[in-house]
Amino acid sequence: MMKVAVIGANGKIGQHLVEQMQHAKTHEVIAVVRKEAQQKALQERGLTAKLADLEGPVSELKSxxxxxxxxxxxxxxxxNTGDDKTLLVDLDGAVKTIEAAEASGVKRFVMVSxxxxxxxxxxxxxxxxxxxAKHYADRELMRSKLSWTIVRPGALTDEEATGKVVVGDSLAPGTVPREDVASVLRRCLDENGTEFRAFDLMAGESEVEQSLQSMKEMA
Structure with missing residues (x-):
């Protein structure tokens, strides 16, 4: 069992992922959020929740x-935010998290791109x-010493999960439910062959586990 920190646990994908991990009980989940009200709500559900500001210093993330x-x-x-926040959160926040993970001895890093x-x-x-922002955050992760996986989902929807996806190095444009994205992220933590891989993700015809296992053949 790993101790897994989900950064952005109050986001739409993050909420699905934390709920799935809490239900599966295969790993210990730490939900990382920005606001105290979010932290309290998660704690009331029996989850370990911590506060972090991605615009703050790397030292806080390291701790x-x-x-x-x-x-x-x-x-x-x-x-709904401007390009300044895209730069400070989606790029610099991600890179600071990568730096903090390396400095803290984290082994595994899964990125939503x-x-x-x-x-x-x-x-x-x-x-x-x-x-x-995504391009250069991904590039920094690939340059790191971490065992990384980069998941590149298509247009995100709030439709109910189907449990059926397709992954590949270069997929045609399409959509994918956020709940299915969360399932892929969770399975990446356990599925051998997803390390040091970056792939597109769309709704498809194959079960999540089967799709991820197919990447071994693509390698």
Missing amino acids: LLKDVDAVVFTAGSGG AWQSNNRENWAEDLRPYYA
């Missing part, structure tokens, strides 16, 4: 991640600052 085995980074500035963030030619014109 937070002490004795943690794995990090899942699901945080984001959100669609965006479809084709690795391929500038496919960036959505109206989301270029967001895509640039």
Whole structure:
């Protein structure tokens, strides 16, 4: 059993992931949020919840991640903020978390990115600052000493999970329910062959576990 810190546990994907991990009981989950009210709500559900400001110093994140085995980074500035917050949270917040994880002895890091963030030619014109933030945060993670996985989901929906997805190095554009994204993140912690892999994720026809196992054949 690993001790897993979910950064951005109050986000839409983060909420699904924390709930799934609490139910599965395969790992000890630490829900990391920004506001005290969020922390209190999670604690009332019996979860370990800690506060962190991704715009704060790396030293605070380092203390937070002490004795943690794995990090899942699901945080984001959100669609209602400006490009400044995209830079400070989606890029610098992610990089500071990577630095803190390395300094704290964390071994595993799973990153939520965006479809084709690795391929500038496919960036959505109206989301270029967001895509640039994801691109360089992913690059810093790949340069780190951590055992990393980068999940690049398509357009996110709040539809009910189907449990069926498709993964690949370069998928056509599409959508995927946030709840299914959370399932993929959770399974990445356990599925051998997902380490040091970055992949697109969409709704598909295969079970999550089967899809992730198929990456071994793609390697």
